[in-house]
Amino acid sequence: MTEIPVNCLFNKKKTGCGATELAIRNSIPTLIAMPYVALVKNKTVCRTDDIEVLGVYEDITEWDITQFARTHSPLKIATTYDSLPRVVSALQSIGIDPYKELFLLVDEWHVLFNSYSFRHRAIRELLATAARFDRATYMTATPIEREYMLEELRHLPTCEIDCPDLTEVKVRSRQTNKPDKYIVSECVKVLRDELPYNLHIFVNSVEFIAKVIDTLKLAPEAVKIVCSTSGDSRQENQRKLGNAYPIGQPSDPAKKINFYTSTCFEGCDIFDPDGVTFIVSDGRKAHTLLDISTLFTQICGRIRDSRYKTQIVHVYSTTKYSKAVTLDEFVAATQRTLADAEKFASDINAVDEPSREKLLKKIPYINEQYVRIADNRLIVEKNLANMDIVNFKISRHIYATYVNLTDELQRNGYKVTVQTYSKVVEHLAANPTARTTFRELFDEYCRLKTMTEQFFVVESPAELCAVIEQRHPLVKQAYDKLGTAKVQALKYHVGNIRRELVKGLSIGDDYKIVKMINDAFQKQTPIAKNKAKERLQEIYDTLGLQRKAKATDLAQ
Known part of the structure; x- marks a missing residue:
């Protein structure tokens, strides 16, 4: 490939494939329009080779443009979208007809759509200027879906590079x-x-x-x-x-x-x-x-x-937006609003010109979505309606x-x-004293334990598990000694889980009884004799001991 296809929407499919460099290095006089100053500088003053490309942005004067044009062939100029009209004007002032003599490449054209709502005047001017070139191409690796494309570009055919070896990301x-x-x-x-x-x-x-x-x-x-x-x-x-x-x-x-x-x-x-x-x-x-x-x-x-x-x-x-309105409902509502705007504009524009001019002068502002005044006529901005749909799709749906x-x-x-994000762990990190149930901690611990260590950046499951272990050591003990099914069978009851853990210890029954009593009874807190006997009987039953609890057992 030695030159960029002409008069089309060119989908290069892959960023960094060298298409912009091709336009710079070939023998065709070329004017490249780019969205940002940093991008223009990246392809001009920041070059590490000896290819000379003039970068035009707000600090570059008409004299700079004309002097460069007089001394360089083939002419290569990279300009911001906003500066394109003045580059054209400067070239015309020294007898160059850019519309016929230069190829215009509008780079990263998807930005025209993404920036339309807050740069619409500059973008409309760029589109009007570009339309006058005999040879103009709009290039990007990431085209806008055709249903939302700018109205001014819909007539252009699409040309794509065949890239069978696209890298999986x-x-x-x-x-x-x-x-x-x-x-x-x-x-x-x-x-x-x-x-x-x-x-x-x-x-x-x-x-x-x-x-x-x-x-x-x-x-x-x-x-x-x-x-x-x-x-x-x-x-x-x-x-x-x-x-x-x-x-x-x-x-x-x-x-x-x-x-x-x-x-x-x-x-x-x-x-x-x-x-x-x-x-x-x-x-x-x-x-x-x-x-x-x-x-x-x-x-x-x-x-x-x-x-x-x-x-x-x-x-x-x-x-955090409300989910009351679905994407389909928003699209339908926007289309109704657009239809109302088109009818409003059509009715006003149908009035004879002298009357319409007087009418529009008396209206302090147009309180109608997607409508603007140009040359004493109302123009409906379908591009703004599409912008609203895409923005809703991004912020309230995707x-x-x-x-x-x-x-x-x-x-x-x-x-x-697979992500290792843990809402439970993040909640603990943000508020160490936050109230969290044993069940929440245990279920999250089990989820993290089943995950494998992957990739090199996001916190590993082991790191997230360590946070839970520090907050509630019983979670790890229960997971390791009893397992998920047993904990669930015990209905996540902390007291029952502790007794089951003690029951599995390799110590004598009397030591187990003492340990369970320490867990079951609060220190320095009076307890009724009948309640104490009930708790002690539960301990005997848990350990499978054929004993009947008596008050005198506690004294031992």
Whole structure:
């Protein structure tokens, strides 16, 4: 393959396959539009070869663009989505017609959809500009499902690479109520050299990163942080992190602990042979929940040379949204709202233009979902309706339960390995004095005991069992000496279990009786004579002794 297919939606299927590099290295004059500054820099100023590609973002001027264009052939320019129109304008100012002379490659086009709700003006402008190119292709390894695709792209055919040797990726799903605390615990292990790898943590929240580094009191030199620096983001993100923690680039050398926000989720090249990918989805923060078919898959391919790249750890908490509305019900409701919006727009647009112009000027704002004003007409935004459906699907369906999330991962080709998450143990760790029944502890202990030690990151079943053993030593004794079936037959009754354990000891009957009495009677507490005889008789019966309990027996 020597060039990218033209005028299509190009599904390269595999991240890191070299398709963007192909567009950079071939002899075709090419303009590449990318979603983030970090990605543009990754393919331009951070290159380690002698290929010259101009990166265009907010600090690059029209003079920089024109000077580069005059002195380089074939022309290769990588620009952010937002800067595409001004690159076109700059080239036109020196007599270059980019629409006819350059090939436009819109890289990571799934971001156009994922970002549409909060960058819709910039994205609409990019789409309008791209439509004027004679040769334009939209490329990604993770395309949006066609039913939710942007309206402006639906007419394009799909072209796919045939990749029969796609690598199977195993996902260890680690559910937790407190993702930040779990990440802190893993960081501690790495800092103590208890783990043989480095952590590369992908989480779309600078606040989350700041909380973790503050909890750990990390030295700035021990951590690498890559987040957005475009516009006002640099100042705001630096404020959240603190001035001691510099914002780095994806290509910076790896540290033991590395954090990345969404600016690095697509297209960036990270190198660390000892790097393990952690993806964090916090159910309390909707912007950290990732679409499995797009962003999740993109992140899996970021560390290019890791010996662990077929293993991913997904740390997540489920969402707390009401389950009263199902996904199907929400889709139906959204479609009804969209139909109402289309009728409203049609009725207004049917009015003659002078009257419509006066009417729209008198309306302070359009109180109708999915409708906007453009050139004195109402435009219905089907893209926003699709965004609402996908966001609902992610936050209130996929991440609502472990089962839904596992199904979605498997539907997208991931192999999900058995988790060792323990709600009981996490509850004990969060609140050591919490009230927990013997039955809860024993059943959880039995579940963990049947699990095998797998993978290299999530707490092992043995570690989780040790927490239960420390909290209630009787659990281990009962499991080892009596077994699950016997404990269940005893209906988890602690007193009966203790007596059964004593009964099995290799000591004389009199010693067993004394031990059972110590367990049965509270010290320094008066007890009625008849009650004492009843308890003693129960002990005799448990031991299979043919005796009748008498008050005088207690004196002995």
